[in-house]
Amino acid sequence: MVWIALVLLTLHQPAASQPVATEFDAGKPTVLITGANRGLGLEFSRHYAAGGWNVIASCRQPVMALELAALAGKFPRVRIEQLDVTSDQQVLALAEKYRGQPIDVLLNNAGIYGTLEKQTLGSFDYEELKRVFDVNTIGSLRVSEAFLDHVLASEQKKIISLGGGMGTQSIGRLFGGHYFIKMSKSAHLMAMGVLQKDMQKTGLIVTMISPGRVDTQLMRDSGWTGSSISAEESARLVIEQIDKIDATMSGRLILYNGKIIPW
Numbered sequence: 001m002v003w004i005a006l007v008l009l010t011l012h013q014p015a016a017s018q019p020v021a022t023e024f025d026a027g028k029p030t031v032l033i034t035g036a037n038r039g040l041g042l043e044f045s046r047h048y049a050a051g052g053w054n055v056i057a058s059c060r061q062p063v064m065a066l067e068l069a070a071l072a073g074k075f076p077r078v079r080i081e082q083l084d085v086t087s088d089q090q091v092l093a094l095a096e097k098y099r100g101q102p103i104d105v106l107l108n109n110a111g112i113y114g115t116l117e118k119q120t121l122g123s124f125d126y127e128e129l130k131r132v133f134d135v136n137t138i139g140s141l142r143v144s145e146a147f148l149d150h151v152l153a154s155e156q157k158k159i160i161s162l163g164g165g166m167g168t169q170s171i172g173r174l175f176g177g178h179y180f181i182k183m184s185k186s187a188h189l190m191a192m193g194v195l196q197k198d199m200q201k202t203g204l205i206v207t208m209i210s211p212g213r214v215d216t217q218l219m220r221d222s223g224w225t226g227s228s229i230s231a232e233e234s235a236r237l238v239i240e241q242i243d244k245i246d247a248t249m250s251g252r253l254i255l256y257n258g259k260i261i262p263w
């Protein structure tokens with residue numbers, strides 16, 4: 001009997017992938033975050049939720065996103081949605097689901113470093129190169145294109161993409177190796193730069209922000225063992241920059257402290 005009761009209870013729990021059955025507050029700005037289940041994405045979700053925003057926190061596996069579920073439990077205007085940025089079908093379906101919903105800030109946060117050994121000269125694995133591009137470069141462009149109307153319909157009209165420093169000549173060529181992450185972020189900068197040009201008469205603001213060396217899984221995948229800042233602190237500083245960004249910063253790559261990185 002106890003077992004049956006437990007099963008019934010479980011069946012009646014809302015799945016993490018279901019939007020919470022509350023309305024967004026139309027008087028508050030809205031942010032869509034990719035890769036919101038851990039690292040910087042989770043901290044962005046926490047900061048925006050605490051700031052009273054409507055938050056669309058997307059991730060690949062909502063049922064595994066326990067920290068996001070806890071956040072949504074605390075802040076009813078946090079909705080958890082399934083989104084693998086490499087999936088046309090999932091991206092288009094989510095854009096359709098939110099048709100008519102203005103999105104003030106689209107935060108292209110999802111990213112991978114790729115396996116270090118597979119992007120080291122002498123042992124290149126080109127399937128790994130495709131995987132890294134699929135998430136970092138194509139994924140951000142795919143999501144940006146699909147949600148363009150939502151962002152244009154908003155007050156702030158901001159598409160913010162994370163990272164980019166490694167994709168610049170000034171930083172990426174300071175040291176060798178790490179080919180795939182550098183190539184993917186370089187192409188990503190160009191994709192966002194061209195998007196900004198295409199859309200410059202619309203008031204859309206497209207800005208890339210480098211979050212610093214942040215203590216996350218991605219940083220550990222990079223092999224970096226030097227100093228780093230916490231994801232919580234980096235997300236707070238990046239959001240301060242996002243709040244300040246205006247049209248003059250469109251097409252720019254900036255550091256989390258506001259310094260402009262030439263690219």
Ligand SMILES: NC(=O)c1ccc[n+]([C@@H]2O[C@H](COP(=O)([O-])OP(=O)(O)OC[C@H]3O[C@@H](n4cnc5c(N)ncnc54)[C@H](OP(=O)(O)O)[C@@H]3O)[C@@H](O)[C@H]2O)c1
Nearest residue numbers: 035039040060084085109110111162163213214216217218
């Ligand atoms: N950490 C740093 O030092 C640093 C420096 C410069 C730039 N950045 C940039 O900051 C962003 C966030 O990275 P992080 O440091 O927070 O790394 P992280 O802790 O490793 O988090 C990466 C996030 O991306 C998600 N993701 C991976 N593949 C995805 C896909 N196909 N679709 C949707 N989501 C996917 C992951 O979800 P799963 O859990 O499902 O894998 C995870 O939520 C990245 O774009 C990264 O390039 C980070």
